[in-house]
Amino acid sequence: PGNWIAALALEALPEADVIGVSVEGRDIALYEVDGEVYASDNICTHGHARLSDGFLEGRQIECPLHQGKFDVCSGRALCAPLTEDIRTYPVKIEDGRVFIDMS
Numbered sequence: 001p002g003n004w005i006a007a008l009a010l011e012a013l014p015e016a017d018v019i020g021v022s023v024e025g026r027d028i029a030l031y032e033v034d035g036e037v038y039a040s041d042n043i044c045t046h047g048h049a050r051l052s053d054g055f056l057e058g059r060q061i062e063c064p065l066h067q068g069k070f071d072v073c074s075g076r077a078l079c080a081p082l083t084e085d086i087r088t089y090p091v092k093i094e095d096g097r098v099f100i101d102m103s
């Protein structure tokens with residue numbers, strides 16, 4: 001089960017950084033944290049900013065617009081002005097590609 005969609009070639013994902021991709025028309029952010037890959041919606045839950053334009057430090061992504069921070073592993077909103085967590089997606093790596101479960 002699940003609705004696994006190929007999002008990116010693993011080698012295209014920068015280490016310890018974030019990249020924005022479009023998966024089935026949805027803006028998704030992919031993160032590399034200590035050899036693990038995580039995925040979330042790319043559009044901030046606070047305003048129309050892309051988290052992939054922000055700054056990843058460890059497992060925290062800082063929104064470029066008002067500096068709200070999310071935990072990219074859990075999607076949890078960590079500080080003001082954020083009031084809503086961000087949706088995260090299960091990730092698997094197969095055949096050198098990053099797949100996310102869009103179901």
Ligand code: FES
Pocket residue numbers: 044045046047048049063064065066067068081082
């Ligand atoms: Fe992201 Fe305001 S738009 S913190």
